[in-house]
Amino acid sequence: MTATNTRTRSAERGLGVLGVPTSAGSHNPGQEKAPAAWRAAGLLKELSGHGLAVEDFGDLPVQRHRPSPPVDGVRDLERVAETAGRTAAEVAAVVATGRLPLVLGGDCTITLGAVAGLSARGTTPGLVYFDGDADLSTPETTDSAVLDTMGTTHLLGDGAPALARLGGRHPLLPADHIALLGFDPAELSTEHWGRLAAHRLHATPVAAVRADPAGAAVAALAHVEARAESVLVHFDVDVLDTGAFPLANFPHFNGLTLDQAESVLARLCASPAFAGLVVTEVNPDHDPEGELLRRLAEVLGRVLAGAVPPGVSGRPAGGPSGSSVAG
Numbered sequence: 313m314t315a316t317n318t319r320t321r322s323a324e325r326g327l328g329v330l331g332v333p334t335s336a337g338s339h340n341p342g343q344e345k346a347p348a349a350w351r352a353a354g355l356l357k358e359l360s361g362h363g364l365a366v367e368d369f370g371d372l373p374v375q376r377h378r379p380s381p382p383v384d385g386v387r388d389l390e391r392v393a394e395t396a397g398r399t400a401a402e403v404a405a406v407v408a409t410g411r412l413p414l415v416l417g418g419d420c421t422i423t424l425g426a427v428a429g430l431s432a433r434g435t436t437p438g439l440v441y442f443d444g445d446a447d448l449s450t451p452e453t454t455d456s457a458v459l460d461t462m463g464t465t466h467l468l469g470d471g472a473p474a475l476a477r478l479g480g481r482h483p484l485l486p487a488d489h490i491a492l493l494g495f496d497p498a499e500l501s502t503e504h505w506g507r508l509a510a511h512r513l514h515a516t517p518v519a520a521v522r523a524d525p526a527g528a529a530v531a532a533l534a535h536v537e538a539r540a541e542s543v544l545v546h547f548d549v550d551v552l553d554t555g556a557f558p559l560a561n562f563p564h565f566n567g568l569t570l571d572q573a574e575s576v577l578a579r580l581c582a583s584p585a586f587a588g589l590v591v592t593e594v595n596p597d598h599d600p601e602g603e604l605l606r607r608l609a610e611v612l613g614r615v616l617a618g619a620v621p622p623g624v625s626g627r628p629a630g631g632p633s634g635s636s637v638a639g
């Protein structure tokens with residue numbers, strides 16, 4: 313199927329927009345300003361302009377990063393877990409209306425809440441983790457003790473119990489329901505690679521995504537669609553190249569162009585199993601005029617509505633490319 317001749321699920325069902333203004337799980341403050349910046353950049357208008365029915369669920373309370381010492385290998389666990397729990401409850405409330413959640417972070421720990429919220433009705437979603445990082449750090453071996461470097465670890469059932477057991481399900485996801493897409497392989501330690509292999513994670517590093525964005529997205533999606541009844545998309549903007557699109561809190565200088573990321577997102581959001589989108593790591597301090605956010609809002613409008621993008625390079629092709637790049 314293509315995004316150009318089929319109504320996307322978000323076009324059929326509408327979106328419930330939830331802001332989660334938190335940097336409690338990050339290295340530093342900044343990301344807590346993102347939901348307000350998205351609104352100021354006109355995201356909701358952009359979505360409506362693409363014919364999407366949008367209901368605004370508002371923002372959760374602001375949780376700004378606080379310097380705090382590590383306890384059992386993690387920093388500020390209580391606030392991070394509280395915010396993830398609130399995110400889970402709000403995402404479940406969005407799902408109960410029949411709409412698909414569009415969650416605006418905030419740091420990457422909020423995706424744990426989104427997964428728990430989608431799981432609240434007894435179904436187990438799959439997850440395409442489109443991110444410049446694999447987030448496989450652990451409290452036992454971390455140097456930073458920063459929780460948003462440990463997202464995949466917590467999804468897989470390890471790490472801090474307050475996060476790994478969010479919503480009562482443990483693990484939050486079976487390993488074969490997760491596809492990592494776009495991570496920088498140079499950021500993974502030997503231990504991370506060992507755990508990635510031990511869990512047999514479907515994993516596509518950034519160079520493979522750059523080489524064939526649509527093909528990499530289709531392969532990741534096919535893996536998850538074959539095992540899960542729904543597919544949540546996690547989109548950390550640090551998968552974008554910092555040199556070209558310096559919006560993310562944490563830099564990656566070998567990332568994707570905006571067109572490449574759109575090509576990936578168009579595929580993921582066109583899935584018949586698409587169940588929601590979480591956008592993380594936006595630091596508005598890096599975009600004082602809001603110009604980058606306005607460009608990204610246009611991308612989100614197009615991919616969620618299944619519209620044809622203006623640039624040929626961002627345009628979904630006529631079908632799966634057939635190339636399989638995952639390891």
Ligand SMILES: [Mn+2]
Pocket residue numbers: 420443444445548550551593
């Ligand atoms: Mn990341």
